[in-house]
Amino acid sequence: MRESLLALLAKEPAHGYELKQALEHTFGPAYPQPNIGQIYVTLGRLEKTGLIRGQDVSQSSRPNKRVYEITDAGREELAAWFEKPTEGPRVRDEFFLKLILAPGTGGADRLALINKQRRHYLNTMRGLSRLAAEGRDNRVSQLLIEGAMLHLQADLDWLERCQEELE
Amino acid sequence: MSSTAGASDPVRGPERPRFPRIPRPRLPRARTPRPESSAPSATPATPGAGPHGEAVLRVRGLVRTHRSEGSAVRALDGVDLDVDRGEFVAVMGPSGAGKSTLLHLLGGLDRPDGGQIWLEGRRVDGLSEARWALLRRRSVGIVFQFSNLVSTMTVADNVELPALLAGASARQARTRREELLGELGLADKARAVAAGLSGGEQQRVALARALVNEPGLLLADEPTGSLDSRSTRDVLRLLTRFHEQGRTIVLVTHDARVAATAERVVSLFDGRVADDAAVESAPRGRRTTLADVLELKG
Ligand SMILES: Nc1ncnc2c1ncn2[C@@H]1O[C@H](COP(=O)(O)OP(=O)(O)O)[C@@H](O)[C@H]1O
Ligand SMILES: [Mg+2]
Numbered sequence A: 001m002r003e004s005l006l007a008l009l010a011k012e013p014a015h016g017y018e019l020k021q022a023l024e025h026t027f028g029p030a031y032p033q034p035n036i037g038q039i040y041v042t043l044g045r046l047e048k049t050g051l052i053r054g055q056d057v058s059q060s061s062r063p064n065k066r067v068y069e070i071t072d073a074g075r076e077e078l079a080a081w082f083e084k085p086t087e088g089p090r091v092r093d094e095f096f097l098k099l100i101l102a103p104g105t106g107g108a109d110r111l112a113l114i115n116k117q118r119r120h121y122l123n124t125m126r127g128l129s130r131l132a133a134e135g136r137d138n139r140v141s142q143l144l145i146e147g148a149m150l151h152l153q154a155d156l157d158w159l160e161r162c163q164e165e166l167e
Numbered sequence B: 001m002s003s004t005a006g007a008s009d010p011v012r013g014p015e016r017p018r019f020p021r022i023p024r025p026r027l028p029r030a031r032t033p034r035p036e037s038s039a040p041s042a043t044p045a046t047p048g049a050g051p052h053g054e055a056v057l058r059v060r061g062l063v064r065t066h067r068s069e070g071s072a073v074r075a076l077d078g079v080d081l082d083v084d085r086g087e088f089v090a091v092m093g094p095s096g097a098g099k100s101t102l103l104h105l106l107g108g109l110d111r112p113d114g115g116q117i118w119l120e121g122r123r124v125d126g127l128s129e130a131r132w133a134l135l136r137r138r139s140v141g142i143v144f145q146f147s148n149l150v151s152t153m154t155v156a157d158n159v160e161l162p163a164l165l166a167g168a169s170a171r172q173a174r175t176r177r178e179e180l181l182g183e184l185g186l187a188d189k190a191r192a193v194a195a196g197l198s199g200g201e202q203q204r205v206a207l208a209r210a211l212v213n214e215p216g217l218l219l220a221d222e223p224t225g226s227l228d229s230r231s232t233r234d235v236l237r238l239l240t241r242f243h244e245q246g247r248t249i250v251l252v253t254h255d256a257r258v259a260a261t262a263e264r265v266v267s268l269f270d271g272r273v274a275d276d277a278a279v280e281s282a283p284r285g286r287r288t289t290l291a292d293v294l295e296l297k298g
Helices: A002-011 A016-027 A036-048 A072-083 A093-101 A110-134 A139-166 B099-106 B129-138 B155-165 B170-183 B199-211 B229-244 B256-261 B290-294
Strands: A052-057 A065-070 B055-068 B071-084 B088-092 B114-119 B140-143 B217-221 B248-252 B264-269 B272-278
Touching (some): A002 A036, A002 A065, A016 A036, A036 A052, A065 A072, A093 A110, A093 A139, A110 B256, A110 B272, A139 B256, B055 B099, B071 B099, B071 B248, B071 B272, B155 B170, B155 B199, B170 B229, B199 B217, B229 B248, B229 B256
Parallel strands (some): B088 B248, B140 B217, B217 B248
Antiparallel strands (some): A052 A065, B055 B114, B264 B272
């Protein structure tokens, strides 16, 4: 979230609530959104490390609001973030741990673990399909959902490989 | 081109259901228990309808061994399966698990070495090829991995032919063909010769052909196997509508999106049923969000 806020502030100064709205507007309803408290905490940290600068602006009938702008250090940080390739999703190691460690523990057998995991993926996929159908007009949401679906497909394919190799 | 094409066509009249509705059971679905393991079920192989009278397909102890050049592969090793009327079942499993063999047996394109199959309460595993051909024309639509279209015929003729053979009028056949091709985004290919189509286009034509007689049961082997994302969506929309009309679908797929559109997924492994589960959205009251998926990552 740090970087999202820096990126928004690189476009124009804003206060916390505006940033929350901008995030919601940009990513659409499907994207997991931080709450306002998390945003204020993050802004506080960014300010402390000198990546943004805040200034209180008085409002006639309400408490002051703090408007933030990005600093040069903040722009450098943001540039470094854009510069760096992003790590791909790592293989789901918790499920893999269960799968490898299960035999002999008396806790679960591999087929049952694989079946349970497959059901979970398929149910998640069904939820995503529904989500996609609901927000058909938001292209950013659609793209995100499509990405999530492709990840799930890869998870399922890998599950199949695990079954072939370990059963 | 769009799925609403012709909805208010003055000739055909407004918004009529495209498939006649088949009454669908509203009774609670008391299905056979889903085995966690591949242990054959102890359900007696009673001919006729299922325990609640609605089994479209009933399969018991199905075995099929392929023999070639001295080696034998047991492609199906004791499969039990009940499919109720109106169910949409996806069959998944690794390559070589026996999925295509199962579908071929269910469609009468191959014969089992052991076990029984009932279709609509009627024992069919021993039917002659001629009887099967009749069944397939009237009540079982089939799409196989290698869409055996008549390559020298046009797309329109490929789709209309089974309708004409089943006794539809030329006009009925044309109307259904136009609707199906329209929904599958192929309206502008009607006059093309089948051989000139891409693999994905041929696959969709094969689906249109399988649905043109409005069969009560559709068997489809990887019907979206070589489709891009948009065509997959068209196919899913058509299948969903077909299913909503109360028709039964059994399809083999690797595509999780297709499988999650079904209401039940049967997983085959080494010729046996390894899992058989209903697909449900997130538990009641809990909406799936991307967080559910994204959290699992990196
Ligand atoms: N006509 C055939 N002759 C010999 N072996 C076959 C034949 N058809 C299928 N098999 C074998 O039977 C097994 C199951 O095949 P298939 O039903 O096509 O699996 P799937 O569709 O799940 O990939 C595989 O090992 C396959 O090689
Ligand atoms: Mg196959």
